[in-house]
Amino acid sequence: MRLPKFEYLSPRTVEEACGLLAQHGDKAKVLAGGTDLLNVMKERVIKPEYVIGLRGIRNLDYIEADGTGVRIGALATITAIGESPVIREKFPCLAEVPAKMATVQIRNMGTLGGNLCNAAPSADTAPILICLGAGVKIVGSSGERVVLLEDFFTGPGETVLENGEILAEIQVPGQPANTGGAYFKMSRIAVDLAIVGVAAVVTLDGEDGVCADVKIALGAVAPTPIRAKKAEGLIKGKKMDEVLIEEAGRIASEEASPITDVRSTAFYRTEMVRVLTGRALRQAVEQAK
Amino acid sequence: MKRLIQLKVNGEFYEVAVLPHRTLAEVLREELDLIGTKVACNAGDCGSCTVIMDGKTVVSCLTLAVEAEGREIRTIEGVAQGSELSPVQKAFVDHGAIQCGFCTPGMVMSATALLEKNPKPTEDEIRMGIAGNICRCTGYTKIVEAIQAASQEGGQK
Numbered sequence: 001m002r003l004p005k006f007e008y009l010s011p012r013t014v015e016e017a018c019g020l021l022a023q024h025g026d027k028a029k030v031l032a033g034g035t036d037l038l039n040v041m042k043e044r045v046i047k048p049e050y051v052i053g054l055r056g057i058r059n060l061d062y063i064e065a066d067g068t069g070v071r072i073g074a075l076a077t078i079t080a081i082g083e084s085p086v087i088r089e090k091f092p093c094l095a096e097v098p099a100k101m102a103t104v105q106i107r108n109m110g111t112l113g114g115n116l117c118n119a120a121p122s123a124d125t126a127p128i129l130i131c132l133g134a135g136v137k138i139v140g141s142s143g144e145r146v147v148l149l150e151d152f153f154t155g156p157g158e159t160v161l162e163n164g165e166i167l168a169e170i171q172v173p174g175q176p177a178n179t180g181g182a183y184f185k186m187s188r189i190a191v192d193l194a195i196v197g198v199a200a201v202v203t204l205d206g207e208d209g210v211c212a213d214v215k216i217a218l219g220a221v222a223p224t225p226i227r228a229k230k231a232e233g234l235i236k237g238k239k240m241d242e243v244l245i246e247e248a249g250r251i252a253s254e255e256a257s258p259i260t261d262v263r264s265t266a267f268y269r270t271e272m273v274r275v276l277t278g279r280a281l282r283q284a285v286e287q288a289k
Numbered sequence: 290m291k292r293l294i295q296l297k298v299n300g301e302f303y304e305v306a307v308l309p310h311r312t313l314a315e316v317l318r319e320e321l322d323l324i325g326t327k328v329a330c331n332a333g334d335c336g337s338c339t340v341i342m343d344g345k346t347v348v349s350c351l352t353l354a355v356e357a358e359g360r361e362i363r364t365i366e367g368v369a370q371g372s373e374l375s376p377v378q379k380a381f382v383d384h385g386a387i388q389c390g391f392c393t394p395g396m397v398m399s400a401t402a403l404l405e406k407n408p409k410p411t412e413d414e415i416r417m418g419i420a421g422n423i424c425r426c427t428g429y430t431k432i433v434e435a436i437q438a439a440s441q442e443g444g445q446k
Binding site: 001002003004005006007008031034035038039042051053055079099102103104105106108109190191 | 290292308309310311312315331332333336339345346347348351352353355356399402403417418420421
């Protein structure tokens with residue numbers, strides 16, 4: 001099916017884009033990589049009168065080291081995230097995610113901002129970014145605000161973005177020494193959406209393997225990506241051993257509330273949260289050492 | 290309102306007037322008569338519409354033609370040098386990697402881009418590199434062998 005007709009607007013600045021969005025409200029949609037929006041439009045699920053292409057805006061596609069952390073422009077492609085020397089060095093657990101997502105072509109086109117704003121519960125970039133404590137900078141006509149990524153999602157396909165606002169930047173803070181992370185994903189075939197995604201970032205306390213800090217995030221098993229705070233609470237401050245990790249997996253699986261859909265069943269997803277949490281924690285600990 | 294755009298395809302400039310909702314795949318095929326690029330799923334999943342844009346493979350069915358302006362586009366028509374097939378194309382022919390041929394243009398573009406970036410890929414890297422190109426006929430074995438053969442030859446275009 002062909003795309004429905006629309007008028008294409010190409011603002012030159014973020015402010016101009018926000019103005020156009022605010023002006024046209026529900027009749028407009030923002031276009032980044034196009035891999036989600038254009039598909040949904042072909043299916044006639046939405047038919048915006050105006051498509052606001054962000055490609056013409058300079059300075060939205062960058063990956064820059066900033067103090068100890070990294071600032072990523074919303075239009076940075078998924079491929080760029082995986083290839084960035086800065087991200088590979090500072091956040092290897094994030095650099096490993098793109099290879100687990102979609103296909104080469106989709107990664108070359110899709111953007112980090114787009115993946116987050118599309119807000120699929122299964123978004124592969126979300127869990128590890130949540131565990132890294134990432135924030136997103138939102139720009140609107142009334143100014144800028146920074147929101148923690150874990151507070152950004154409000155429901156399937158829904159975010160805190162208000163009318164006229166655009167996600168402009170993703171900010172990933174530097175991690176303490178002895179920190180490691182991992183993202184594990186299960187899917188029907190290699191290039192499919194996740195049926196379960198689990199990320200973990202662990203900071204170890206010196207040499208004795210005690211967990212100084214931990215974050216665990218689950219994707220595809222709740223209306224939004226969520227943190228498994230009870231599992232985190234179990235581990236924090238304790239020595240990371242196999243018994244603890246397995247128990248954490250079990251608790252994390254109870255924090256998930258997956259559905260049964262065409263890709264998988266709630267039962268299997270719950271089981272796989274348990275398994276993948278264990279794997280993610282083990283690899284995070286290995287990396288942290 | 291139609292917009293007059295200039296597309297650079299296989300080194301040549303084309304001027305076309307297009308409505309914003311036309312995809313690059315449609316414009317290549319219907320306005321420029323470059324019908325080597327195929328449209329199958331039209332949803333970005335099968336990869337038969339794959340072209341190379343600014344050095345990277347994209348699915349042209351999810352690319353707006355108006356956003357392809359100012360970029361270097363390479364299609365299957367630009368892979369051979371005159372009547373001389375590229376090493377990837379020759380290897381596909383020699384190794385039986387083509388049956389119905391419908392996935393082939395997209396598959397050749399993905400293989401070409403893969404070898405340009407990674408001249409000696411492992412089998413796993415090849416399989417992941419063409420994971421965005423679905424083939425109904427061959428079962429992929431001969432395609433992978435062809436790409437391995439082309440990589441050993443050391444040349445790719």
